[in-house]
Amino acid sequence: MSWNALTGHREQQGDLRIAELMEDAGRAEAFSVRMDDMVLDYSKTLVDQGARDLLLELAGEAGVTARRDAMFSGQPINETEGRAVLHTALRDPGPSGARVDGQDVLPEVHATLDRMEEFANGLRTGKVRPVNGGRFTDVVNIGIGGSDLGPAMATLALAPWHDGPRLHYVSNVDGAHIHDTLDGLDPKTTLVIVASKTFTTIETMTNADTARRWLVNAIGDDEVGRHFAAVSSAVDKTAQWGIDTSRVFGFADWVGGRYSLWGPVGLGLMIAIGPKPFREMLAGGHDMDAHFRTAEGAENMPLMLALVGIWHRQVCGHPTRAVLPYDQRLSRLPAYLQQLEMESNGKSVAMDGSTLTVPSGPVVWGEPGTNGQHAFYQLIHQGTEVVPCEFLVAARGHEPDLAHQHALLVANCLAQSEALMKGRSLDEARAIMAEAGLTGDELERQARHRVFPGNRPSTTLVYPQLTPRMLGRIIALYEHRVFVEGVVLGINSFDQWGVELGKELAKALAPVLAGETDGADKDPSTRMLVDYVQTTRG
Numbered sequence: 008m009s010w011n012a013l014t015g016h017r018e019q020q021g022d023l024r025i026a027e028l029m030e031d032a033g034r035a036e037a038f039s040v041r042m043d044d045m046v047l048d049y050s051k052t053l054v055d056q057g058a059r060d061l062l063l064e065l066a067g068e069a070g071v072t073a074r075r076d077a078m079f080s081g082q083p084i085n086e087t088e089g090r091a092v093l094h095t096a097l098r099d100p101g102p103s104g105a106r107v108d109g110q111d112v113l114p115e116v117h118a119t120l121d122r123m124e125e126f127a128n129g130l131r132t133g134k135v136r137p138v139n140g141g142r143f144t145d146v147v148n149i150g151i152g153g154s155d156l157g158p159a160m161a162t163l164a165l166a167p168w169h170d171g172p173r174l175h176y177v178s179n180v181d182g183a184h185i186h187d188t189l190d191g192l193d194p195k196t197t198l199v200i201v202a203s204k205t206f207t208t209i210e211t212m213t214n215a216d217t218a219r220r221w222l223v224n225a226i227g228d229d230e231v232g233r234h235f236a237a238v239s240s241a242v243d244k245t246a247q248w249g250i251d252t253s254r255v256f257g258f259a260d261w262v263g264g265r266y267s268l269w270g271p272v273g274l275g276l277m278i279a280i281g282p283k284p285f286r287e288m289l290a291g292g293h294d295m296d297a298h299f300r301t302a303e304g305a306e307n308m309p310l311m312l313a314l315v316g317i318w319h320r321q322v323c324g325h326p327t328r329a330v331l332p333y334d335q336r337l338s339r340l341p342a343y344l345q346q347l348e349m350e351s352n353g354k355s356v357a358m359d360g361s362t363l364t365v366p367s368g369p370v371v372w373g374e375p376g377t378n379g380q381h382a383f384y385q386l387i388h389q390g391t392e393v394v395p396c397e398f399l400v401a402a403r404g405h406e407p408d409l410a411h412q413h414a415l416l417v418a419n420c421l422a423q424s425e426a427l428m429k430g431r432s433l434d435e436a437r438a439i440m441a442e443a444g445l446t447g448d449e450l451e452r453q454a455r456h457r458v459f460p461g462n463r464p465s466t467t468l469v470y471p472q473l474t475p476r477m478l479g480r481i482i483a484l485y486e487h488r489v490f491v492e493g494v495v496l497g498i499n500s501f502d503q504w505g506v507e508l509g510k511e512l513a514k515a516l517a518p519v520l521a522g523e524t525d526g527a528d529k530d531p532s533t534r535m536l537v538d539y540v541q542t543t544r545g
């Protein structure tokens with residue numbers, strides 16, 4: 008019922024402009040939401056009082072609150088895999104937490120965290136030593152998807168806290184990735200973490216084999232295990248692969264891969280920045296959990312971020328969403344959010360097996376500002392497609408000597424959202440051209456190129472500084488946003504069947520490419536491409 012009411016409301020708005028809404032001096036306060044010292048401003052969108060009421064009604068109808076409570080309490084809300092969804096437990100300080108099969112999950116979570124801490128400290132202090140003595144100078148995390156994107160993004164984000172061994176991330180099965188990463192490293196002082204929830208992912212296991220050969224060549228076979236650690240839910244498989252159980256950090260199947268940064272998958276990050284900042288990040292995630300569980304309606308930041316997303320995608324029909332961090336250290340956030348949002352909500356079947364009647368989640372993309380301004384903002388400002396933009400910016404940077412650069416960064420961020428909203432009319436463009444000395448047809452022609460339609464929506468998340476705690480809050484904010492969007496769409500945000508078909512076909516194509524089978528069953532396009540590769544490589 009609310010879907011129809013929402014689309015009806017949007018139609019009624021007609022050619023309403025955000026700038027008109029902004030004539031209300033109280034709009035910025037009324038259409039922003041605060042969580043402690045963070046502010047999410049969604050006043051530069053067409054969400055007005057009526058739209059917000061209807062969106063909140065929609066969330067109520069979808070049962071977001073009940074579903075949220077079911078998630079936090081450990082009920083198996085991942086219904087297609089029969090699993091609980093409890094990544095929030097990884098950042099829960101307790102004392103007691105959710106129960107799965109009647110068991111409190113926290114004792115195990117905290118024990119693993121303590122073991123991670125001991126191992127990380129051992130590496131950082133030199134107590135955990137390489138085979139030939141000395142200290143580990145480098146750590147290579149081999150993983151892909153959720154076993155890579157989260158820790159890789161966070162390691163970059165928290166560079167100012169980086170005082171441990173150097174961290175490197177290898178994900179792609181393309182041998183170039185591991186080759187170029189290991190190229191500059193000394194195997195005698197390098198530790199490899201094999202990170203895989205399933206411990207079967209072809210990319211990760213292939214790269215792990217390559218890393219083992221690289222290590223064995225340098226230090227021999229006998230004690231190569233001392234240069235490895237593993238993080239996985241399949242602890243039996245890590246043992247079969249030859250990693251000593253004392254170096255294996257397990258986690259339960261109720262932690263989804265793309266939600267796993269908070270536990271053992273964050274081991275590399277913990278080694279890089281130290282356990283204390285790592286725990287601060289967990290505390291930040293927990294702050295956001297507490298807020299999400301208690302803040303009412305329009306006061307709830309993840310809820311509002313989700314509802315604004317739904318307004319733009321499902322109600323207004325904008326197919327993509329740009330994430331634009333004005334924070335160079337968040338340069339991997341868009342890639343991280345691509346997995347979080349698109350793997351979670353890129354589905355066209357509802358939980359009950361019926362076909363979705365509204366569009367699935369949007370395409371998520373982006374780059375840090377100001378780089379994006381000199382690349383794709385042209386389309387965002389003047390292209391035919393409206394791209395809702397999500398800006399993120401800190402009030403303070405980490406480089407006091409370069410505060411003037413941070414001021415420029417912030418000015419650019421705020422200017423972009425202003426420009427997107429205001430635009431520039433044909434009359435304004437004509438005046439600029441007249442000022443430049445143009446007249447007649449040429450003035451008219453040139454002016455038209457300089458018109459900005461404006462009325463392009465954006466949200467801005469501002470926070471004091473990118474600290475471990477703030478990063479934890481930001482990540483948890485997006486996790487819960489994805490959760491709410493999934494509940495409203497009625498889909499399961501916690502499975503990812505859509506990645507399976509390609510994996511199966513790749514497995515079947517490998518022997519065809521190797522010339523072991525003929526691939527006669529393949530379509531003409533695939534056969535032609537296989538032929539090309541086979542004949543070209545010789």
Ligand code: F6P
Pocket residue numbers: 151152153154202203204205206207208211264265350503506
């Ligand atoms: O193929 C998708 C996926 O299953 C992701 O969901 C996951 O994060 C990634 O692969 C890696 O999986 P694993 O951690 O089991 O190696």
